[in-house]
Amino acid sequence: MNALQTTRVAARALTRNKMRSFLTTLGIIIGVAAVIAMVAIGEGAKVQVEQQFASMGSNLLIIMSGTTTSGGAHGGFGSMPTLTWDDLKSIQSDVPSVRYAAPQLRSSAQLITDEQNWSTSVTGTTPDFFQIRNWPVAKGSMFTSSDLEGGTKVVLLGDTVVEKLYGPGYDPVGQLVRIRNVPFQVMGVLAKKGQSANGQDYDDAAFIPATTFQTKIQGGLQKFIPGAILVGAAAADATTRAQSQISGLLRERHHLQRGTDDDFSIRNLAELANAQQEGTKTLTTLLASIAAVSLLVGGIGIMNIMLVSVTERTREIGVRMAVGARRRDILAQFLTEALALSLAGGIIGVVLGVLLAEQLASRFQWPLLVRPEVIFISVGFSALVGIGFGLYPARKASRLDPIDALRFE
C-alpha cells in the first residue's frame, strides 16, 4: 500500500466521524494557537523593551557625581559635585571606547510666551547629548559651538512644549520664549520621541546650551558640572569596557587611593537593557512552555480517540488483515490517521494563533511578531505529538490477531 493510498484511507476514516475528529483536533488547535500567540506576546514585549532602551539612548552610560555626608545623613548620588568640565573633556578625548559625552544639567522652569506659559524641565547640554539619545532636530537647527562658547540665549523645544505654548504643528523657530525672565530665541524643535517606559513624556522638555544654563538658570562653581555626564559608547559591546575605562580615568583624575570608594557612579543602561531582555526571554519561555503543555494534553486526546477507534474498528482490522494487509499496513494506516489529526490541528492552530497574535498586537500596539520558525516548530511539534501518541494505538492495532479481530463483537 503506497503513501497516497494510506492517506486516502485515513482521510476517509476521519471524515466518517467529523465531529469526533474535530474535537480531537481541538486540543492540538488550542495548543498550537496558544504557543504562537504566547511567543508573539513575548516577542512583542521584547521589542517594546528594546524600543524603550533605544529611545533612552544607544549604548548609554550615565556618570553621576558623588555623595555628600552631612551629620551622618548620606545624600544621593549627585548631591556633591565632583565631576569637572575637565573630566568631561578627558572622557571625550582620552577614552577610545567612548564616542560621545555630554553634560546634563537639569532644572525645571516656567516657559512664558506672549500668550501662554508652560512649566517643563530645562536641560543644559551640548549637541553630543542629542547624538547619544538619537534625537534629531525636526525644525530649525542644533546649537553650534559658538552658541556653547558664547553662552547664547537659544533654546530647542520638545514637541509637547511647542504644542502647549503655540498649539500643535506650529513652527516657533525664531520666536522668543522667556525662561526665568530671560528671553531665549527658539532655535529649533526636536523630533517627537514619545513616552518612556514609566509614562514620562520625553517631548515635554526644553534644551539650552550648557554654558547658558550655568550663567542664566542655575549658577554654581564654574569648575564642576552641576549634573550628570551622559556617555555614548562606540559600540553596543563596548559599554562595559567604556565603563571600566572611565572609572579608571576618573579615579586617577580625582586622585583616589586604592581602597577608597569612588566619588562618582556610572550606570550602564545597556546592561540594564540586557537584564530586561533576559527577563522577557524568561517570560516568553515560561508562556511557551505552558502552551506546549496544552499541546501535550492535545496529544493525549489523540491517543485516547485512536485507542477508541482501534477498538471500534477491530473487525475492520480483521477484515483488512484477512484480505492481505500486512501488520505494517495497519500500523501505517492508524499512524497516518493520528498524524493527519495532529497536522490538521497544527495548521488550523497556526492560522488561529496568527489571528490571535494580530489582535493582541493591535490592542497593545506592538509590531506583529510571528516568526516563520515559530510556525514551523509548532507544526512540526504537533506532527511529532501525533506520531508519538499515535504510535501506541497503531501498534496495538497492528498486533491484533486476525482471527480474534474477525470474531470481535
Added chain:
Amino acid sequence: MPNRSSSPVPTTVSTTAPSTAPAMVLIQDVTKVYKMGDVEVHALRGVTLSIGAGEFVAVMGSSGSGKSTLMNVLGCLDKPTSGAYWLDSHEISGLSSDQLARIRNRTLGFVFQSFNLLSRTSALENVELPLIYTDVSTADRGRRAEAALQRVGLGDRLHHHPNQMSGGQQQRVAIARALVSEPKVILADEPTGNLDSVTSIEVMALLQALWRSGITIILVTHEPDVAAFASRVIMMKDGRVRSDQRHEPLRADDALKEAKADAKAEAQADAEAHAKAHPEAHADAKPEVTP
C-alpha cells in the same frame, strides 16, 4: 520447500480415492493446541487432507469439531502447532506473517458468515479493499472491482452502502471482494448462516458458478442442505476427519427455481387467505415474495 521430484503428496493416507488433479491444498498431520488458561485444548488432532484444484469441498461438523480451526489454518490466519501445509505447491508452515498476508492477498479469498463489509463504505470500495494491498493502479482497481460486482449480479449497486442492501446482496458484495484478486481458493465460513433459505440457495448458486469457472471452494457449514451443493463432504469430529465422501452435487440453479416457485405459491396462498379474512382490502393486496 517440498522436493518436487519426490512429491510429498501422501497418496495412501487419503481415505478417498486419490484425485487425478494436482493438490491445491495439502495438509499433513496438522495439529492445533490452544492454551485456555491451564487447560490445553486440542482443536485439531492430526488432520491429513488433500484437496485438488477445482474441487468444491464442504467441511461439516458440530461446534467444537475443529472445522473452524481447520478453516483458519487453511486460510493462513492461524499457524498449526505441528504438521505441514502446502498451498498451491508452496509450503506455508514457517512463513512470516507478512508472507502469509501476501498469500491471503493473492491466492485466497474469504467469505464470512457475517459478511464483514466495511460500513459506510460503498460496495465498489469494499470490493477494492484487497487490491489496495497490491500494486494494482487506482484505475485498474476500480475496473476490476466493478467487473467482480457485475459477476455477482450487482452491477447496478456499485455505490450502495452495506446498510442499503439486503443480506443476500451484502454477501454477494463479500463474494465479489473475495473474487477481485483472482484467487485460486475461496474459503467460505458459514456463508449462508445469516441468510434465509432462498437467499442461501442464491449464494450457493453463485459459489457453484465460481467453482465451475475453476476456483477451488472450501466451505464450512453445519447444514446438510448447504453441503449438498458441494462435490465432496468432509465430516469433522473431535479434531479429526471422521468421513470424506465425494458425490454428485445438487445443482443450485435448479434448487433455486424450485424454492422460488414454492415461495411464490406460499405467498399466493397467504394472500388468498388474507383476502378471505379481509375481503374489503382485497383490491390492495398484492402477492409478495417473502424474503
